[in-house]
Amino acid sequence: MDILEALDERRSTRGFLDKPVEKETLERLLSLATQAPSAINIQPWEITIVSGEERKRLSRLLEKRMRERNISCGPGAKRPLQEYFVERQRGLLESMLPNLPEGTPFQDYINEGSCNFYGAPTAIIITIDEVFSKARLTDIGLLVAYLVLAAHGLGLGSCPIGLITAFDNEIKETLNLPEEKQVVIGIALGYRDPDATVNHSRSERAPLNEMVKWRE
Numbered sequence: 198m199d200i201l202e203a204l205d206e207r208r209s210t211r212g213f214l215d216k217p218v219e220k221e222t223l224e225r226l227l228s229l230a231t232q233a234p235s236a237i238n239i240q241p242w243e244i245t246i247v248s249g250e251e252r253k254r255l256s257r258l259l260e261k262r263m264r265e266r267n268i269s270c271g272p273g274a275k276r277p278l279q280e281y282f283v284e285r286q287r288g289l290l291e292s293m294l295p296n297l298p299e300g301t302p303f304q305d306y307i308n309e310g311s312c313n314f315y316g317a318p319t320a321i322i323i324t325i326d327e328v329f330s331k332a333r334l335t336d337i338g339l340l341v342a343y344l345v346l347a348a349h350g351l352g353l354g355s356c357p358i359g360l361i362t363a364f365d366n367e368i369k370e371t372l373n374l375p376e377e378k379q380v381v382i383g384i385a386l387g388y389r390d391p392d393a394t395v396n397h398s399r400s401e402r403a404p405l406n407e408m409v410k411w412r413e
């Protein structure tokens with residue numbers, strides 16, 4: 198697949214087939230994703246692949262904690278956002294809402310779906326050692342970008358799941374990860390269900406002139 202096409206085509210998948218991803222495909226995906234650049238090639242990411250019963254167990258725990266704490270998926274901003282940012286979020290909601298089961302509140306759908314990795318057979322948990330500064334999160338972002346694009350190229354669907362970072366301690370405990378690791382993001386991964394209407398949504402992007410300044 199052409200990389201430029203992949204950049205344009207890829208969108209998050211929130212409905213998956215009940216079909217495991219083969220070990221060889223996962224290995225190929227990981228070897229492509231870890232070609233991502235990182236500052237001084239330090240490759241600060243640590244990747245845990247959670248599949249099968251373990252994936253279900255993790256979701257049961259997240260769903261339980263979500264019911265207890267009712268976290269909501271948001272941008273984690275320090276102040277109220279400017280209107281044009283709010284408008285972009287609204288655009289996502291408007292693109293997804295018509296494709297959700299009737300009467301489903303959007304926030305509940307995202308919260309519950311995220312904790313269940315939208316039913317994906319594999320959840321990828323990406324952690325970083327707390328020895329690193331916040332600057333190294335850029336490296337993780339690049340890894341995630343490579344990973345979601347490589348997944349697309351391999352015929353897989355994916356969705357980054359930031360919401361689960363609210364349950365960092367619980368995830369580390371259940372996956373036996375050391376205390377000094379920080380959960381940066383999860384990724385739902387599997388084969389895209391073509392019949393899941395939510396997958397027919399396509400988020401749009403703001404026009405370039407809203408985001409880019411040219412200086413000559």
Ligand SMILES: Cc1cc2nc3c(=O)[nH]c(=O)nc-3n(C[C@H](O)[C@H](O)[C@H](O)COP(=O)(O)O)c2cc1C
Binds near residue numbers: 357359
């Ligand atoms: C850092 C990050 C965290 C995200 N967290 C979630 C999440 O918790 N739940 C979810 O359903 N989608 C999540 N997403 C997916 C975004 O909603 C999605 O990427 C965005 O709406 C753009 O749509 P697209 O991926 O289809 O292009 C996240 C994406 C990123 C990059």
